[in-house]
Amino acid sequence: MHEVVDWLVTDKNGVYVDGTFGRGGHTRALADQLGSSATLVGIDQDNSLLLNFDKSGIHQTLLLQHANFENLEQVLKSNKINSVNGILFDLGLNSATLADAARGFSFDRPGPLDMRFDQSQPLTAALVLNEYDETALSKILFEYGEEKAARRMSHAIVQSRTAHPFVSTNDLREIVAQFTPPKFFVKALSRVFQAVRIEVNHEFAALRSGLKAALNTLAIGGRLAVISYHSLEDRIVKHYFQEESQYPAPPELQPYQATVPGRIKILTHKPILPSADEIQRNSRSRSAKLRIVERMA
Ligand SMILES: C[S@@+](CC[C@H](N)C(=O)[O-])C[C@H]1O[C@@H](n2cnc3c(N)ncnc32)[C@H](O)[C@@H]1O
The missing domain is CATH 3.40.50.150 (Vaccinia Virus protein VP39)
Structure with a gap:
């Protein structure tokens, strides 16, 4: 400062x-x-x-x-x-925005998959996770989150959303949990949430x-x-x-x-x-x- x-x-x-x-x-x-x-x-x-x-x-x-x-x-x-x-x-x-569960930025507070800085824009995290194709998702996780399991996670997202669309931050958390040992879970969560946030807000x-x-x-x-x-x-x-x-x-x-x-x-x-x-x-x-x-x- x-x-x-x-x-x-x-x-x-x-x-x-x-x-x-x-x-x-x-x-x-x-x-x-x-x-x-x-x-x-x-x-x-x-x-x-x-x-x-x-x-x-x-x-x-x-x-x-x-x-x-x-x-x-x-x-x-x-x-x-x-x-x-x-x-x-x-x-x-x-x-303050990170701490507000209703904004969907935080992986330790259940909330809607929103992640928009500007709440008047149409693209939300839920739309990214439910609508983007597997290649696009994998690119986002890899390039914006440097996530090594990007391909496998994207495949799992696309498989899982046909039965249950992504609604809550917990839905994304569960995907990350499937591919990450407990020791690295928090780091992986921050990478994946960061990647989706970067995409939502361009x-x-x-x-x-x-x-x-x-x-x-x-x-x-x-x-x-x-x-x-x-x-x-x-x-x-x-x-x-x-x-x-x-x-x-x-x-x-x-x-x-x-x-x-x-x-x-x-x-x-x-x-x-x-x-x-x-x-x-x-x-x-x-x-x-x-x-x-x-x-x-
Ligand atoms: C780290 S905070 C800034 C904190 C601020 N310096 C203070 O002292 O309170 C970043 C802020 O930038 C805003 N922001 C991020 N990207 C932006 C952009 N492209 N255009 C305008 N605002 C943006 C976010 O909404 C957030 O409120």
Whole structure:
């Protein structure tokens, strides 16, 4: 939290976007450091979080927008904002949503197979498990969950749903149990639930588009900070930052140099990890990786 604010604020009266508003913890921390003429834009796919936010104590202009951060450029345009000084993406879901059994994200609480960040979208986890074909399911479990038993699990899902469609998180739990020794059960559950969640929310496509939109809207000297929580997500962020920090040199320069500077500079060559103290206060931060870049051109 402190690192994000310290790195992100380059102009105390600038415009800052929290692209994953959640319960507004980072926005509040930013507001505490900003001047009264700064503008804050809070975006979240989950409108219930925006509706429940208590704005008291925030003295800057705060615009809360129900949107996917992949649509950042349209959101800013509709608010007549042309460029911004800092953007934060703190990926994934917030702990309150995870703890709410009715949202279907948690494998230790029975609940409906929902898993939508945005409850106005039609695709749910139940639809994925009941409608996708075996190959598509296997690809999701393998690519988004790195689950070794992906093929066998997908086969079992397709066999089992003809008699009993998937309704509850327990139905998915039972499939995972069939293919996992008790010692590895919890890890397998988190891989499989993560994979289905990524598919339901098109998380990787949204991340790629969101990163691009963020760089497009940053002012020169503005910064983008991204916190990711698993290696697949971090890899997308890392590779995109590498791609945008160096471009292939034009043909006339190729004999002398292979690359030219891109539109960003990477400020964190190694990701920033949480301190032992932060992990103790918030155990979910243990897998967090923070990467920051600055727009140069
Ligand atoms: C880890 S939480 C953010 C917590 C927040 N930084 C705080 O301090 O309370 C991630 C939030 O991002 C939202 N989210 C995830 N992907 C999103 C996307 N593509 N567009 C907009 N919001 C997204 C989720 O709904 C969730 O509320």
